[in-house]
Structure formats: C-alpha cells, structure tokens
Amino acid sequence: MIMLLLSGCKSVNDTPLIDGEELYLERCSTCHSATPPENYTKQEWLGILESMQVHADLDKEDLEIIYRYLSSCVDQNGTN
Numbered sequence: 320m321i322m323l324l325l326s327g328c329k330s331v332n333d334t335p336l337i338d339g340e341e342l343y344l345e346r347c348s349t350c351h352s353a354t355p356p357e358n359y360t361k362q363e364w365l366g367i368l369e370s371m372q373v374h375a376d377l378d379k380e381d382l383e384i385i386y387r388y389l390s391s392c393v394d395q396n397g398t399n
C-alpha cells in the first residue's frame with residue numbers, strides 16, 4: 320500500500336521518523352491519497368501543511384512532526 324511509496328524515507332539522524340510517517344499517513348490520507356514527500360520542496364510542503372492544517376485538525380506540534388518527516392525525505396532525495 321502507501322507504505323511502499325514512502326519506504327525510502329528513513330531516519331537520518333538519531334531522531335526516529337516513524338511517528339512522523341505514521342502521523343502523516345493517518346492524518347493526510349483520509350480525503351485524498353498521501354502525496355509522496357518528494358513531490359514537493361520543503362518550502363512547498365510548509366505552505367501545503369499550513370493550508371491543510373484545518374482540514375487535518377493538526378495542532379502546532381503535529382504540523383511540526385509531519386513537516387520534519389517530509390523534509391527529511393526531501394533532503395534524502397536531494398530535491399532541496
């Protein structure tokens with residue numbers, strides 16, 4: 320399933336990213352399928368998360384966790 324799509328994203332530092340991935344899939348794939356992280360730059364993700372924040376009922380902390388997860392995936396793929 321969607322997990323396969325995102326399986327390239329692993330913990331880069333000592334911070335486990337699994338929570339971010341879980342949260343992302345849980346909150347962001349209810350209305351539409353979860354977009355592969357590398358589809359957008361970090362900058363774009365930030366804007367998207369802010370506009371989806373109300374939809375997904377994210378508090379500030381949730382948003383940050385998901386953002387950290389997404390940006391780590393983007394970093395790894397060198398998309399900036």
Ligand code: HEC
Pocket residue numbers: 346347348349350351354367368371372374375376377385
């Ligand atoms: C309550 C339903 C709902 C939830 C939950 C939701 N979205 Fe969306 N999302 C939408 C709708 C509706 C659109 C298309 C209309 C729009 O852009 O507002 C959309 C569009 C998008 C797009 C395309 C934006 C673009 O610029 O083309 C992305 C990416 C996205 N969502 C990411 C997310 C992420 C990340 C989350 C979790 C934080 C999330 N969505 C949660 C309803 C939702």
